[in-house]
Amino acid sequence: PNCKAKIELHNGHPRILIYTIKDVKENDELTYDYQFKIDAN
Numbered sequence: 001p002n003c004k005a006k007i008e009l010h011n012g013h014p015r016i017l018i019y020t021i022k023d024v025k026e027n028d029e030l031t032y033d034y035q036f037k038i039d040a041n
Helices: none
Strands: 003-010 013-020
């Protein structure tokens, strides 16, 4: 995977945000682990 998913609160609502964790080039496929762990934050 070249991305990471993280749950954050925005305006009191949980949202899943996707961040890149590696450099990506134009036309690269963005992938992340669907079994991501939920942080306590």
